[in-house]
Amino acid sequence: SSSSSSGGGSEPSDLEEGEQPGAVNQLVLEMLVYLGRALVYLFPVYLAGYLGLSLSWVLLGLFLWMSWRRKRKGKQGRLTNALELLEDEKVTIAKQISQQELPPWWVTFPDIERVEWINKILLQAWPYFGMYMEKIFRDSIEPAIRGSNLHLKGFTFTKVNLGEKALRITGVKAYTKEVDRRQVILDFQLSYAGDCEVNVEVKKLCKAGVKGIQLHGTLRVILEPLIRDMPLVGAVTMFFIRRP
Incomplete structure (x- = not known):
């Protein structure tokens, strides 16, 4: 009976050891994605300094990029609402009325x-x-x-x-x-x-x-x-x- 209990107790530890590499890989992947985005965002600043350009060009580019992101986000939201309306009209209408949106x-x-x-x-x-x-x-x-x-x-x-x-x-x-x-x-x-x-x-x-x-x-x-x-x-x- 003692051997069976010890065998049963070893299973959770084996399971945890198997799950740890997956969690570590996920964390490493998220860090790499974060670093990649940071490099992409900082590259225009580095390029402007390397070429001797004024900082105003970088600010202008940043402003245009933010405007484009905002416009794209709004367009994506309208597209999502339209697709939801086509998929389930009753649920979407009830949600829009509760949010005082256009019915x-x-x-x-x-x-x-x-x-x-x-x-x-x-x-x-x-x-x-x-x-x-x-x-x-x-x-x-x-x-x-x-x-x-x-x-x-x-x-x-x-x-x-x-x-x-x-x-x-x-x-x-x-x-x-x-x-x-x-x-x-x-x-x-x-x-x-x-x-x-x-x-x-x-x-x-x-x-x-x-x-x-x-x-x-x-x-x-x-x-x-x-x-x-x-x-x-x-x-x-x-x-x-x-x-x-």
């Missing part, structure tokens, strides 16, 4: 209706809409850009992918009583925080791309004049009320 349009204005059934259709049709847009980019936009300038003859879209996150309509307001009887005005509250990616290339020398686009705004759709023949609408006009 969705259908919370602020009771005459704006929710249209979740349209969002379900958009989500189901989004992959096919992406295929259609890729065809538009390659068959229409790409030739037009190539023909606009001699230096852009080698312009091509190397990747056009709208991703899996579909555009959402957070609310719709219909104007029928305050307008002419032969027209219908609809305001669509649009919210898009997608994972799309569009890459371009010019003669394999210049490459560029766009990804993670955000768009939030109010799209006004005017149906007029209403006519007696199908499709019952003579023309459709669409524009953003304010810059999205």
Whole structure:
């Protein structure tokens, strides 16, 4: 019985000895990262002194860097909020209301209706809409850009992918009583925080791309004049009320 108790008592010590190297490695890694960041931050000061530059250039660079960090942090926060809204709308709305942030349009204005059934259709049709847009980019936009300038003859879209996150309509307001009887005005509250990616290339020398686009705004759709023949609408006009 004594041998079994001694054997059981040795297990925790062995476990602690096995865990210590991992903790030490983690501490060393954190110290190396800290030293690396310190060297990166101090290198411009050293370079300015080595080249005999004025300290004002270093201060100006530091100010620009801090402004860029602040702007990037704000943009990242807005992107995170938008993605949270797309993932779990109810939880995000409750959190925003408690924090007195901007709620969705259908919370602020009771005459704006929710249209979740349209969002379900958009989500189901989004992959096919992406295929259609890729065809538009390659068959229409790409030739037009190539023909606009001699230096852009080698312009091509190397990747056009709208991703899996579909555009959402957070609310719709219909104007029928305050307008002419032969027209219908609809305001669509649009919210898009997608994972799309569009890459371009010019003669394999210049490459560029766009990804993670955000768009939030109010799209006004005017149906007029209403006519007696199908499709019952003579023309459709669409524009953003304010810059999205």
